[in-house]
Amino acid sequence: MQELQLEQLTKCYGNFAAVRDVNLTLGGGVYGLLGANGAGKTTLMRMLCGILTPTRGTVRCGGADIARLGEEYRAMLGYLPQDFGFYPDFTGPEFLRYIAALKGLTRAETARRIPELLRQVGLADAGRKKLRAYSGGMRQRLGIAQAMLNDPQILILDEPTAGLDPRERVRFRNLIADYAKGRTVLLSTHIVSDVEAIADEILLMKGGRIVEQGTVPQLADTARGKVWTLRTDAAAAAKLEAVYNVANLRHEGEGVELRLITADPPAGAVAAEPTLEDVYLWHFADEEGIR
Numbered sequence: 001m002q003e004l005q006l007e008q009l010t011k012c013y014g015n016f017a018a019v020r021d022v023n024l025t026l027g028g029g030v031y032g033l034l035g036a037n038g039a040g041k042t043t044l045m046r047m048l049c050g051i052l053t054p055t056r057g058t059v060r061c062g063g064a065d066i067a068r069l070g071e072e073y074r075a076m077l078g079y080l081p082q083d084f085g086f087y088p089d090f091t092g093p094e095f096l097r098y099i100a101a102l103k104g105l106t107r108a109e110t111a112r113r114i115p116e117l118l119r120q121v122g123l124a125d126a127g128r129k130k131l132r133a134y135s136g137g138m139r140q141r142l143g144i145a146q147a148m149l150n151d152p153q154i155l156i157l158d159e160p161t162a163g164l165d166p167r168e169r170v171r172f173r174n175l176i177a178d179y180a181k182g183r184t185v186l187l188s189t190h191i192v193s194d195v196e197a198i199a200d201e202i203l204l205m206k207g208g209r210i211v212e213q214g215t216v217p218q219l220a221d222t223a224r225g226k227v228w229t230l231r232t233d234a235a236a237a238a239k240l241e242a243v244y245n246v247a248n249l250r251h252e253g254e255g256v257e258l259r260l261i262t263a264d265p266p267a268g269a270v271a272a273e274p275t276l277e278d279v280y281l282w283h284f285a286d287e288e289g290i291r
Contacts, residue, residue, distance in 0.1 A: 002076065002153060003027050004048065004184060008057035011043050018043040020208040021057070030180045032195025033188040035205035036284045041188040042082060044205070045156050048186070049079045061154070075104070078152030082159050084143045088132035092123050092142055095131060099146045117145040120175055122168065136163035144172065148179065155179070157187040161194050173198045196276045204283055211283065216276050223274035223282050228265040230258045240266065245285050247278060261285065 004026040011019040019040045035041050046052040048059055050066055050073065059066045066073045086095055093114055100110040118124045121141040131139065140163045147155060155176075161169050169191070176185055177198045189195055195202060202219050204212040212219055227247075232240070237249065237256040244266070248259035260269060261281045 002062035004154065005060040005063070006048075006057070007060070009044070009047060009054055009059060010056040011040075011047060011052060012055040017055075017208050019047065019054075022208075022210055024203070024210065024213075026184050026186060028180070028182055028184060029200035030176060030185045030187070030195075030198050032199030032202045033186060033205060034190075034192065034195065034202060034280055035188070039205045040208040041205055042158055043208075045079075045158050045186065045188065046081075048154075048156055049077060050074065075150065076153045078147040078150060078155045080143045080147040080157045080160055082162070084146070086131050086139065086142070088130060090131050091126075091128060092118060092131065092134075092145075093127055095142065096146060096149060099149055103150045105150060113149055113151070117148060121145045122171060137165060137168055140164055141168065141172075144175075153183050155183060155185045157185070159189055160187055161189055161191050169194060192277045192280055202276065204279070206283060212279075219279045220274045220276060223261075223279045225271065226261060226263050226282055227272045227274045227278045228260045228262065228269035229272045230260060230266065230269040231255050232258065232268075245281060247281050 006022050006024040009019060009022040010017060022044065033041050033044070043052065047054050061069060061073055061076070087098070090098065096114045096117070097110060100114070105113070115124070118127070121144055123138060123141055123145070126134070126138065131142070134142065140160070144157070144160055147157060161172055164172060173194060176187070179185065187195065196216055199216070201213065201215060203210050204219070212222060230240070231252075232255065234256055237258055240246070240258060240260070241249070245261040246258055247261050250257045259272065260266075261278055
């Protein structure tokens with residue numbers, strides 16, 4: 001397994017820095033990349049894939065610059081962009097055979113991998129269906145399959161669970177958890193529960209920088225003392241919603257239970273055990289339009 005090293009990685013568009021001075025080492029396991037829209041996640045991933053050239057800094061694989069590795073690096077890489085193109089008149093197997101040819105797989109590898117992957121992503125029974133007839137979730141699962149087609153050592157997935165229903169998301173999480181053994185998987189998502197379930201390490205990205213990094217328990221600990229529950233009546237709850245970052249509101253009979261994310265809780269609030277979602281809301285409230 002080859003480590004990925006990011007050194008002072010920066011991407012600027014004019015005076016705007018989409019990614020700023022990112023230093024990371026990605027070894028084996030699953031890394032979950034969390035951040036609000038515009039945080040720089042997709043730009044970072046595209047530089048890791050060699051699609052975008054950094055304004056400054058380097059990406060190294062096993063100590064060698066990926067720009068110099070060229071085809072050798074691309075052979076180790078699997079990538080699912082947020083929106084991947086497809087030919088609507090192809091069937092799923094036809095599309096994967098086309099991608100396999102682009103990736104340089106042999107006929108034997110192609111014949112072995114395609115049925116295996118279609119089964120793993122739950123598309124084995126859709127073999128004759130044209131892609132134009134696929135649902136959004138089916139297309140997303142096909143995108144995951146094409147990213148894994150060359151059995152990559154480095155798998156980069158940008159919003160892979162978008163459009164998947166809860167059962168499909170569970171299937172995806174189990175697939176990635178098994179696949180990541182001895183490999184590097186980096187995935188971004190807005191669905192915190194997906195990365196909370198499978199990520200070995202979480203990367204929080206804000207304003208083009210990695211602002212926090214650690215395991216789920218380590219990051220949850222950073223929100224300790226900032227998560228509270230409070231039982232009150234409906235009128236008081238409405239007033240609190242106008243002032244505080246409310247992570248959850250649940251009606252219980254005549255009362256309301258609020259989960260608040262704040263360093264300055266109202267009277268009567270009781271400290272609660274933080275979750276990764278609480279960490280997200282604490283760090284990104286200003287970027288998501290949350291109080």
